[in-house]
Structure formats: C-alpha cells, structure tokens
Amino acid sequence: MKRDVRSRSELLRIGGRSVAWVPPLLMLVGITLIDFNTAGEFQMITWVVLVPGIAAAICGVWGTAAFAVLALLTFLLADTSYPDRYQSGLPDFLLVGIGGALAVLACAVRVRGERRMLHMRDVADTTRRTVLRPLPDDWAGLDHAAVYLASDVEARVGGDFYDIQPGPHGTRVLVGDVQGKGLGAVETAAALLGTFREAGYHEADLTTVADRLEVRMLRHRGHIKALGRGEEEHRFATAVLLGFPDDAPDAVDVVVFGHEPPLIAGPGGVRHLPSGEGLPLGLGELAADGPPPVRRVPLAPDETLLLTTDGVTEARDAEGRFYPLAAEVTDAVAADPRIAEPRRLVAFVRDGTLRHCGGRLADDTTVFAVRRPARRQAGDDPAGKGRLQS
Structure with a gap:
C-alpha cells in the first residue's frame, strides 16, 4: 500500500535511517551523567522515568519497550553503585518500572491511532481518485x-x-x-x-x-x-x-x-x-x-x-x-x-x-x-x- 503520510518516527530520518532513538538516548545519558556527578541526597536518577515517555512519543512500540528496560537497568546501576550514598530504594524503582510500562502502553495506542489514520487517508485518497479521476x-x-x-x-x-x-x-x-x-x-x-x-x-x-x-x-x-x-x-x-x-x-x-x-x-x-x-x-x-x-x-x-x-x-x-x-x-x-x-x-x-x-x-x-x-x-x-x- 502506497502511503504518502508517514508516522512521526518515519519523519525523524537522516540519510534514510531513523534517528528517533537519539533524543531519548541523549536524555538517558544526560540524566545518568548528572546523577553520578552530584553528591548528597540530591539524586536525578529517578528522572529516567521520563525517558520511555519521550520514546513513546516518537519511537515504535519495541523501541519504547527497549528504553523502558534500559531506564530500569540504568536506575538499578546508578542507585546501587555507591553503597555509602543515599539510595532511592524500592519506591522509586517501582515508579520507573510502572512509568516504563505505561509508556509502552501509550506508545501502542499512539501507533494504532497512526495506522488507523493512515488507513483513513488511503480511503480518502481512493475516494478522491474515484470522484476526481486522474x-x-x-x-x-x-x-x-x-x-x-x-x-x-x-x-x-x-x-x-x-x-x-x-x-x-x-x-x-x-x-x-x-x-x-x-x-x-x-x-x-x-x-x-x-x-x-x-x-x-x-x-x-x-x-x-x-x-x-x-x-x-x-x-x-x-x-x-x-x-x-x-x-x-x-x-x-x-x-x-x-x-x-x-x-x-x-x-x-x-x-x-x-x-x-x-x-x-x-x-x-x-x-x-x-x-x-x-x-x-x-x-x-x-x-x-x-x-x-x-x-x-x-x-x-x-x-x-x-x-x-x-x-x-x-x-x-x-x-x-x-x-x-x-x-x-x-x-x-x-x-x-x-x-x-x-x-x-x-x-x-x-x-x-x-x-x-x-x-x-x-x-x-x-x-x-x-x-x-x-x-x-x-x-x-x-x-x-x-x-x-x-
């Protein structure tokens, strides 16, 4: 099926390759680096819950799921790297896990809506070609x-x-x-x-x-x-x-x-x-x-x-x-x-x-x-x- 309307992930391309994964990856790396360079009880690692949310807006379902897992693993690594520091513990771990799961669900709903929109565009284009034939x-x-x-x-x-x-x-x-x-x-x-x-x-x-x-x-x-x-x-x-x-x-x-x-x-x-x-x-x-x-x-x-x-x-x-x-x-x-x-x-x-x-x-x-x-x-x-x- 020829599609002249592309989803947002398909539009994020450079040289024909998708770069939709770049923004959430940069956010994940940035949050992790800032967290490792801060001391005391101020920790940003919990902010990784935002990463799968960003991915849900521009990536596919599998890409969002990958970032949800990666965010969870990054949280565990950062939260347990220094035993002597204050640790976020189980509540924030659950927050990141639940946030990732909800992001994957939201992405699935978004992708389904985009596919339905593309189908309706195809129906409209077919109707137009039937009424106003080329x-x-x-x-x-x-x-x-x-x-x-x-x-x-x-x-x-x-x-x-x-x-x-x-x-x-x-x-x-x-x-x-x-x-x-x-x-x-x-x-x-x-x-x-x-x-x-x-x-x-x-x-x-x-x-x-x-x-x-x-x-x-x-x-x-x-x-x-x-x-x-x-x-x-x-x-x-x-x-x-x-x-x-x-x-x-x-x-x-x-x-x-x-x-x-x-x-x-x-x-x-x-x-x-x-x-x-x-x-x-x-x-x-x-x-x-x-x-x-x-x-x-x-x-x-x-x-x-x-x-x-x-x-x-x-x-x-x-x-x-x-x-x-x-x-x-x-x-x-x-x-x-x-x-x-x-x-x-x-x-x-x-x-x-x-x-x-x-x-x-x-x-x-x-x-x-x-x-x-x-x-x-x-x-x-x-x-x-x-x-x-x-």
Missing part, C-alpha cells in the same frame, strides 16, 4: 491543468468536481460545485460525474447531456429524500458544461448552470463569457424559459478557458475583500502572455488565492484550465483515444 496529459487532445484544494485538509475531498470525457461526438468538459459540504456533497458529485461520463460519450447533442445532468440531480435528490436524509434533499450544484466539437476547431460550446462563467485568457488579453440565465442543477424546474441554452463561443488555439469554483471567487483577505480573479489574471497576462498557458495559469490562480486568504480556505477550491493545442498532428483521433482509455 487525467493524463493531453487527454482527449486537450491541453489542460487542474488543482483541487479541499477546505477540510483531513477529508481531502469535497463537493467540487471536474472531468474531461472524449467521445465520438467531440470532447466534453464538466466543472462544478455541489452546494454544501461533507460526504453528502461527495456523493452528489460522484452521481453527476457518473452521468456525465456516460452521456458525454454517447449523446451527440450537448443539450441532451445537459438535460441528463439535470435529471440525474433530481433522481439523486429523490433517492436522498426516500432515505430520510431531509437535510440533503434540497441540495443543488452549479456547473459549467463545455463541448469541443470536432467540426468547429475554432469554437467551444458552453452551458452555464448558475456557475461563475469561465474566463478566456490569451495573448490578446482576457475576456468574460456571458453568464446566461441558467439555474443550478436540481433547480431547473424553476426556470421560466426552460433549460439553459448552449452558446457557441469563438476560441482561438492559443486561448485558454479558466474555470474556478467559489473557493476562488469568494476567498477573502483579512479585511474581508474578495479575491479579484479577473483583474489579477488580466494584469498577469498583460505582463507575460505565457501565463495564459493552462499549467502556468492554474499555478498563478492557486498561489494568488492562497496568498489573498492567507492560506485559510473557507470552501473547497478548484482551478481548472483547458484549451485546444496550438497544433494538432494529422491523423490524431481524440475520440478513439478516449475509447481506449476511459
């Missing part, structure tokens, strides 16, 4: 980059979602944000992504894909209501659905479900897409004009679509001011047109957001950038590529 470079013939930052660091996954789905009718992209937090939001995001991956591949019309997403949201809410989870039955999701048609290489189709509209950044500057009047997924029945329209927008090969969730746009600084995303990106692209490249653009927005809010994210944060490659080699078949890898 996207290979140049997936579906698109140049893309993404970063996801969960507001709950321990959970590592939340209600933001994104994916790219190639298919015989072009490549589709979905970026969105489920209202609310917790596992319920993750469940909703997984349901919407599952529908998108199927409909985005099979359906020829992007409007049909949008309708399928709305229906899936309503069905999911009905299921939640039937389960009696009333606090989640009114959940909705904002989203942006993109279509990159093969027959229109200089355009992109856009459907906005109550989400912040994308920015288009390129060497010529930054422009805003119209927000439209679409309501979030799950609230479509309230729309007087029906489902949101599909808008075809010109998109040059060197222009990048930037999509973010409200973790970016609603990030606040110490004075309560929102992060000025459009202004920051506009200034950055004007100063260096290369910022419009997806990877650079995502890194710039991520760093700017964290700097603006001081690293304290109030909501899950997703930054996603995508564009068509400047040049596509003849014979490339992104749809076929998707069929092999999806």
Whole structure:
C-alpha cells in the first residue's frame, strides 16, 4: 500500500535511517551523567522515568519497550553503585518500572491511532481518485491543468468536481460545485460525474447531456429524500458544461448552470463569457424559459478557458475583500502572455488565492484550465483515444 503520510518516527530520518532513538538516548545519558556527578541526597536518577515517555512519543512500540528496560537497568546501576550514598530504594524503582510500562502502553495506542489514520487517508485518497479521476496529459487532445484544494485538509475531498470525457461526438468538459459540504456533497458529485461520463460519450447533442445532468440531480435528490436524509434533499450544484466539437476547431460550446462563467485568457488579453440565465442543477424546474441554452463561443488555439469554483471567487483577505480573479489574471497576462498557458495559469490562480486568504480556505477550491493545442498532428483521433482509455 502506497502511503504518502508517514508516522512521526518515519519523519525523524537522516540519510534514510531513523534517528528517533537519539533524543531519548541523549536524555538517558544526560540524566545518568548528572546523577553520578552530584553528591548528597540530591539524586536525578529517578528522572529516567521520563525517558520511555519521550520514546513513546516518537519511537515504535519495541523501541519504547527497549528504553523502558534500559531506564530500569540504568536506575538499578546508578542507585546501587555507591553503597555509602543515599539510595532511592524500592519506591522509586517501582515508579520507573510502572512509568516504563505505561509508556509502552501509550506508545501502542499512539501507533494504532497512526495506522488507523493512515488507513483513513488511503480511503480518502481512493475516494478522491474515484470522484476526481486522474487525467493524463493531453487527454482527449486537450491541453489542460487542474488543482483541487479541499477546505477540510483531513477529508481531502469535497463537493467540487471536474472531468474531461472524449467521445465520438467531440470532447466534453464538466466543472462544478455541489452546494454544501461533507460526504453528502461527495456523493452528489460522484452521481453527476457518473452521468456525465456516460452521456458525454454517447449523446451527440450537448443539450441532451445537459438535460441528463439535470435529471440525474433530481433522481439523486429523490433517492436522498426516500432515505430520510431531509437535510440533503434540497441540495443543488452549479456547473459549467463545455463541448469541443470536432467540426468547429475554432469554437467551444458552453452551458452555464448558475456557475461563475469561465474566463478566456490569451495573448490578446482576457475576456468574460456571458453568464446566461441558467439555474443550478436540481433547480431547473424553476426556470421560466426552460433549460439553459448552449452558446457557441469563438476560441482561438492559443486561448485558454479558466474555470474556478467559489473557493476562488469568494476567498477573502483579512479585511474581508474578495479575491479579484479577473483583474489579477488580466494584469498577469498583460505582463507575460505565457501565463495564459493552462499549467502556468492554474499555478498563478492557486498561489494568488492562497496568498489573498492567507492560506485559510473557507470552501473547497478548484482551478481548472483547458484549451485546444496550438497544433494538432494529422491523423490524431481524440475520440478513439478516449475509447481506449476511459
């Protein structure tokens, strides 16, 4: 099992070797030397009871047990070395022995807790990879980059979602944000992504894909209501659905479900897409004009679509001011047109957001950038590529 989270003992390494045993050993030696160099009734040797306690915090169970035994033997040696001196005797011997035993027990509890935490991290990472599956470079013939930052660091996954789905009718992209937090939001995001991956591949019309997403949201809410989870039955999701048609290489189709509209950044500057009047997924029945329209927008090969969730746009600084995303990106692209490249653009927005809010994210944060490659080699078949890898 691959583990990217290490226990404290594993972090105490020099040159690949653990040095967790050094602090308790230095304390043991120090206490012993001080005790042998003091006279009279003042003796520090009883302080060796602290040694297994220190080991319990940074060493393994067997290491802590070794220090508990070593502390007990050191106490006996020091306490009986000079018969004419005052000796601590049996009470302190029992104190050191009991202290060592309790330290070993505490270490066992700590190690068990760390293993459980590592297991939960693995579960969270697996859930995240399932919901937000890793996207290979140049997936579906698109140049893309993404970063996801969960507001709950321990959970590592939340209600933001994104994916790219190639298919015989072009490549589709979905970026969105489920209202609310917790596992319920993750469940909703997984349901919407599952529908998108199927409909985005099979359906020829992007409007049909949008309708399928709305229906899936309503069905999911009905299921939640039937389960009696009333606090989640009114959940909705904002989203942006993109279509990159093969027959229109200089355009992109856009459907906005109550989400912040994308920015288009390129060497010529930054422009805003119209927000439209679409309501979030799950609230479509309230729309007087029906489902949101599909808008075809010109998109040059060197222009990048930037999509973010409200973790970016609603990030606040110490004075309560929102992060000025459009202004920051506009200034950055004007100063260096290369910022419009997806990877650079995502890194710039991520760093700017964290700097603006001081690293304290109030909501899950997703930054996603995508564009068509400047040049596509003849014979490339992104749809076929998707069929092999999806």
